[in-house]
Amino acid sequence: EDKVVQSPLSLVVHEGDTVTLNCSYEVTNFRSLLWYKQEKKAPTFLFMLTSSGIEKKSGRLSSILDKKELFSILNITATQTGDSAIYLCANAGGTSYGKLTFGQGTILTVHP
Amino acid sequence: NAGVTQTPKFRVLKTGQSMTLLCAQDMNHEYMYWYRQDPGMGLRLIHYSVGEGTTAKGEVPDGYNVSRLKKQNFLLGLESAAPSQTSVYFCASSLAGHIMNTEAFFGQGTRLTVV
Numbered sequence: 001e002d003k004v005v006q007s008p009l010s011l012v013v014h015e016g017d018t019v020t021l022n023c024s025y026e027v028t029n030f031r032s033l034l035w036y037k038q039e040k041k042a043p044t045f046l047f048m049l050t051s052s053g054i055e056k057k058s059g060r061l062s063s064i065l066d067k068k069e070l071f072s073i074l075n076i077t078a079t080q081t082g083d084s085a086i087y088l089c090a091n092a093g094g095t096s097y098g099k100l101t102f103g104q105g106t107i108l109t110v111h112p
Numbered sequence: 113n114a115g116v117t118q119t120p121k122f123r124v125l126k127t128g129q130s131m132t133l134l135c136a137q138d139m140n141h142e143y144m145y146w147y148r149q150d151p152g153m154g155l156r157l158i159h160y161s162v163g164e165g166t167t168a169k170g171e172v173p174d175g176y177n178v179s180r181l182k183k184q185n186f187l188l189g190l191e192s193a194a195p196s197q198t199s200v201y202f203c204a205s206s207l208a209g210h211i212m213n214t215e216a217f218f219g220q221g222t223r224l225t226v227v
Contacts, residue, residue: 009152034215042116042202042218043155088154090216099145099170100204100216102155 002027004091006103014111017079021106023089024071033072034100035063036088043088046074079110114138118203118219125193125226133188133222135203143206144186145216146178148199155202161186193226
């Protein structure tokens with residue numbers, strides 16, 4: 001059975017800090033790994049990673065995948081209070097194409 | 113551009129009552145999903161559908177039924193609600209057929225409380 005584990009489960013930082021969120025996975029048939037940000041309501045898409053070692057960036061957020069070691073990290077630099085959210089990692093793969101298996105999520109709180 | 117729309121947004125049920133959650137998407141996506149989200153558990157897949165007229169069980173299907181009579185709609189039913197089904201329910205859809213299109217788009221969620 002596919003498994004996705006995120007760490008830490010929660011993190012409290014101050015504005016300006018840099019954070020690294022971790023996601024490890026065990027899957028039978030890897031296709032891609034996705035990161036989502038969830039604030040009050042629906043998760044919103046951040047990144048999709050399919051190739052090992054290639055960093056995806058969007059402003060202060062970046063993510064990289066290591067397919068050999070089966071993990072991904074999400075970095076946020078110069079954090080702002082608006083970065084406070086649940087960050088979800090998901091694997092797309094397994095026996096059912098398109099089905100996402102989510103980790104537990106990391107709750108990030110950024111204090112002013 | 114509506115995307116994925118869930119109704120209702122909130123609902124309180126008594127134990128034993130039944131209800132149906134409706135999910136509608138206007139992106140012509142083949143795949144649709146129902147997830148539940150509980151504190152510390154992430155999103156867990158209840159049922160999913162790979163196309164009109166087809167459904168399959170996910171990780172936590174017990175106590176739920178689904179139907180996909182039309183491509184754009186995916187219904188989640190609770191026949192006899194239990195307090196353990198108190199949760200936030202998310203519907204999602206994705207375009208199948210290409211490895212780069214497994215991004216799922218989510219609805220705004222339904223907060224269900226069973227008392």
